[in-house]
Amino acid sequence: MTRSYFTRSLSVAALMLGATALSPPAVAQDANQVFAQNTNSANSAANQSRQRPVDPGVRAGVPGAGGPLPGLGQNELNFFNAAKNVFNEVETVPQGLGPRFNLDSCGGCHIQPAAGGSSPTTNPQVANATVDGAKNAVPAFVTANGPIREARFVRNPDGTPDGGVHDLFVITGRADAPGCNIKQPDFAAAIAARNIIFRIPTPVFGTGLVEAVSDTGLQTALTSNAHQKSSLGISGVFNRSGNDGTITRFGWKAQNKSLLIFAGEAYNVEMGVTNDAFPNERETDPSCQFNNLPESTTNLVNTTNSGSPAADFSQDIINFAAFMRMLAPPTPASSTTPIVQSPTSSSVQVASASATSVLPSAAGSPTASTSGTSATSAASVTRGQQVFANVGCQGCHVVNQTTGKTAMTGQSNVTFQPLSDFALHSMGTGLADGVSQGNANGDQFRSAPLWGVGQRVFFLHDGRTNDLVAAIEQHASRGSEANEVIENFNMLNVTDQQALVNYLRSL
Amino acid sequence: MRRFLLLGLAIGLLGWTAWSYGSVSLSHGAATSAMPNPEDGAVENGRYANRYFYLSYPLPPGWTAGLAGPDPSDTGYYVLSSLVPKGEHDGTILIAAQDRFFAANPDKDLVATASDLREAMARIDGMTIDHEPSETTIAGHLIRRVDFSGVGLYRGTYVTEIRCHFVSFNLTARSPERLAELARTLDDLSDAGKDSAASVPVCIKDYAVAENLLRRVEPVPVGPKFTSIPVRIIIDGNGNVTHTHVIHATSEQRQSIEDALRQWTFKPPRINGKAVEVETGLVFRFTSAPSL
Numbered sequence: 060m061t062r063s064y065f066t067r068s069l070s071v072a073a074l075m076l077g078a079t080a081l082s083p084p085a086v087a088q089d090a091n092q093v094f095a096q097n098t099n100s101a102n103s104a105a106n107q108s109r110q111r112p113v114d115p116g117v118r119a120g121v122p123g124a125g126g127p128l129p130g131l132g133q134n135e136l137n138f139f140n141a142a143k144n145v146f147n148e149v150e151t152v153p154q155g156l157g158p159r160f161n162l163d164s165c166g167g168c169h170i171q172p173a174a175g176g177s178s179p180t181t182n183p184q185v186a187n188a189t190v191d192g193a194k195n196a197v198p199a200f201v202t203a204n205g206p207i208r209e210a211r212f213v214r215n216p217d218g219t220p221d222g223g224v225h226d227l228f229v230i231t232g233r234a235d236a237p238g239c240n241i242k243q244p245d246f247a248a249a250i251a252a253r254n255i256i257f258r259i260p261t262p263v264f265g266t267g268l269v270e271a272v273s274d275t276g277l278q279t280a281l282t283s284n285a286h287q288k289s290s291l292g293i294s295g296v297f298n299r300s301g302n303d304g305t306i307t308r309f310g311w312k313a314q315n316k317s318l319l320i321f322a323g324e325a326y327n328v329e330m331g332v333t334n335d336a337f338p339n340e341r342e343t344d345p346s347c348q349f350n351n352l353p354e355s356t357t358n359l360v361n362t363t364n365s366g367s368p369a370a371d372f373s374q375d376i377i378n379f380a381a382f383m384r385m386l387a388p389p390t391p392a393s394s395t396t397p398i399v400q401s402p403t404s405s406s407v408q409v410a411s412a413s414a415t416s417v418l419p420s421a422a423g424s425p426t427a428s429t430s431g432t433s434a435t436s437a438a439s440v441t442r443g444q445q446v447f448a449n450v451g452c453q454g455c456h457v458v459n460q461t462t463g464k465t466a467m468t469g470q471s472n473v474t475f476q477p478l479s480d481f482a483l484h485s486m487g488t489g490l491a492d493g494v495s496q497g498n499a500n501g502d503q504f505r506s507a508p509l510w511g512v513g514q515r516v517f518f519l520h521d522g523r524t525n526d527l528v529a530a531i532e533q534h535a536s537r538g539s540e541a542n543e544v545i546e547n548f549n550m551l552n553v554t555d556q557q558a559l560v561n562y563l564r565s566l
Numbered sequence: 567m568r569r570f571l572l573l574g575l576a577i578g579l580l581g582w583t584a585w586s587y588g589s590v591s592l593s594h595g596a597a598t599s600a601m602p603n604p605e606d607g608a609v610e611n612g613r614y615a616n617r618y619f620y621l622s623y624p625l626p627p628g629w630t631a632g633l634a635g636p637d638p639s640d641t642g643y644y645v646l647s648s649l650v651p652k653g654e655h656d657g658t659i660l661i662a663a664q665d666r667f668f669a670a671n672p673d674k675d676l677v678a679t680a681s682d683l684r685e686a687m688a689r690i691d692g693m694t695i696d697h698e699p700s701e702t703t704i705a706g707h708l709i710r711r712v713d714f715s716g717v718g719l720y721r722g723t724y725v726t727e728i729r730c731h732f733v734s735f736n737l738t739a740r741s742p743e744r745l746a747e748l749a750r751t752l753d754d755l756s757d758a759g760k761d762s763a764a765s766v767p768v769c770i771k772d773y774a775v776a777e778n779l780l781r782r783v784e785p786v787p788v789g790p791k792f793t794s795i796p797v798r799i800i801i802d803g804n805g806n807v808t809h810t811h812v813i814h815a816t817s818e819q820r821q822s823i824e825d826a827l828r829q830w831t832f833k834p835p836r837i838n839g840k841a842v843e844v845e846t847g848l849v850f851r852f853t854s855a856p857s858l
Binding site: 109278282284285286289290292295304446450484497500535536537538542546547550551555 | 670682685
């Protein structure tokens with residue numbers, strides 16, 4: 060994509076972070092398609108001449124995340140600390156890694172700005188491709204300064220829906236996988252066929268609180284602002300478990316019921332480690348089977364003695380779930396002090412749902428905003444919060460949720476600020492990925508929780524941009540519930556638009 | 567134990583529910599000869615026309631259709647049209663509708679829906695109510711209006727009821743003067759195209775219930791489970807289903823429901839002894855047994 064093309068694309072309408080919505084034929088677009096659609100959208104050519112707000116970049120300072128929930132008991136804290144170590148463990152083939160995988164640890168993907176977060180500035184997948192003698196090619200859509208990505212194919216060769224994860228790497232060639240001889244998927248062909256979409260890691264901060272909200276609580280929050288939403292073209296619907304009909308809430312399409320399921324699925328799908336929730340290998344080539352299954356099981360003898368017997372006896376996915384469940388929400392910047400952005404942060408356009416065969420390099424093509432150290436005034440942040448509510452962002456990014464009764468010490472009836480209704484919303488052709496998960500169709504996504512967005516590097520489900528303003532604008536396209544909100548955003552004066560961006564970067 | 571599990575499985579596979587609603591109201595609707603649906607309206611020749619609601623609205627000069635909105639929701643909410651200027655966007659008009667049969671928290675009437683919108687907006691930090699809810703009449707439609715503003719955006723919502731839907735015109739502008747200009751364009755709203763000689767379906771919330779049904783065929787449960795599927799049907803004076811509108815469903819669910827409803831028959835609808843055409847709503851919810 061040329062710089063001028065991207066600049067033109069930036070003229071598009073939009074607001075609200077986090078994704079949603081369908082149109083299977085409109086999937087697997089390359090960036091040119093995406094931006095072409097948006098160029099035809101809410102912003103006319105006349106609007107393109109207007110001054111545009113600037114994303115100040117990743118908020119600097121200590122990570123306001125990564126620690127345990129306040130109020131937990133000592134045994135819970137011990138469990139949290141031990142589980143955090145398990146979360147960050149690097150796995151090898153004897154420990155269950157592969158035969159296919161995207162990375163070799165949970166903490167490798169969920170790291171920005173702290174353990175439990177999202178994709179860091181430097182993508183560890185590039186180096187991971189050749190660990191221990193492996194000779195994996197790095198797919199074109201994975202770059203050193205791009206987002207960590209998993210790839211999904213939209214359709215099977217016979218045209219039926221696929222939607223499943225096709226791992227980037229194989230253990231072939233590794234010293235700990237002698238004789239394994241499977242190959243990586245043909246990503247180049249998938250790119251050429253426009254049959255591939257991407258996802259980046261979702262942050263898991265505060266997810267224990269999310270898990271503790273009752274279905275009634277979520278439904279109440281969804282309907283509490285129904286009149287505002289109906290004046291803006293917004294509705295929303297929950298994804299639901301096919302087993303018991305209750306609301307599912309984790310993952311980009313809210314497809315996972317619980318943190319345990321989320322952990323178990325990711326352990327098998329992203330790392331190839333079978334476990335009690337997902338006990339079978341996805342890749343069954345006989346030459347690549349090195350372990351008894353499941354590879355992660357309950358420990359019958361405590362050989363770790365971490366100080367938390369619960370952690371020591373539990374299999375890995377129990378530890379992962381425990382870590383996430385007790386992981387505190389991100390701490391927003393103080394509204395009374397200036398917010399300083401990282402001197403190294405810069406706005407970089409990242410390859411969208413296609414690859415370098417149709418796109419210029421994803422690596423660091425600079426765009427409109429490159430920020431050095433800057434300070435955002437507290438007044439602007441406060442104004443931005445008001446703008447957020449007035450233009451309608453909070454229609455989907457509902458500020459408050461409240462937990463119900465939970466077994467976690469001190470966490471019952473806690474009101475917290477995820478800035479999400481955890482419902483699915485149609486996000487239009489511009490964001491549609493054509494993948495159905497549970498009741499979510501190809502253009503529906505869960506309202507991404509905006510807490511912690513101030514320290515996020517990459518945005519939207521596929522990490523297509525690290526420019527927060529572009530992420531806002533990408534919310535508008537044909538069929539999106541966010542179109543009117545983005546129209547409102549575009550009609551603001553640039554000072555108020557900037558205030559909104561500053562507010563988001565304060566989160 | 568296994569016997570109970572199998573019984574539960576069987577019940578679950580058959581488990582779908584349909585229900586309908588209370589109260590009766592007469593519609594403003596018109597003939598159903600071509601059987602349009604609410605989402606079928608479109609902008610053509612500088613005018614938004616909707617044959618289901620019998621609305622015709624000439625766009626402000628220099629305006630056109632904006633981005634299309636989402637498909638109808640599982641609560642019967644429609645984005646009917648988004649209208650924008652061809653040049654710089656100094657205002658927008660969103661035409662929307664909420665099916666009264668399927669709203670999550672239904673308002674009891676037009677007054678309540680305008681009042682609730684007013685209260686919702688008043689709770690937003692920085693939002694000012696500029697025009698308290700009031701009543702007016704445009705093109706024979708009773709309309710409730712409320713205006714509000716914040717962060718430099720001036721907005722007005724005009725809502726009326728047609729065929730058991732709250733239909734709203736949501737105006738947004740960069741200045742109060744521009745908002746007033748847009749509001750004046752609503753005076754040109756009309757029901758052009760309405761055939762006064764055609765029959766008008768009577769809108770009844772709770773008609774598709776057991777005491778009115780003579781024959782009922784269950785749809786085959788298909789597609790995602792535990793989703794609400796709102797459906798509107800029109801029943802003729804003989805009790806036959808003449809039109810089915812599956813508002814929000816997958817294609818396979820839509821087909822299954824349409825196939826079943828085609829076989830339903832009702833007692834011939836009568837009001838004061840006279841045969842009438844009835845429009846009503848029902849919700850399907852496919853479920854399955856737990857994976858035991």
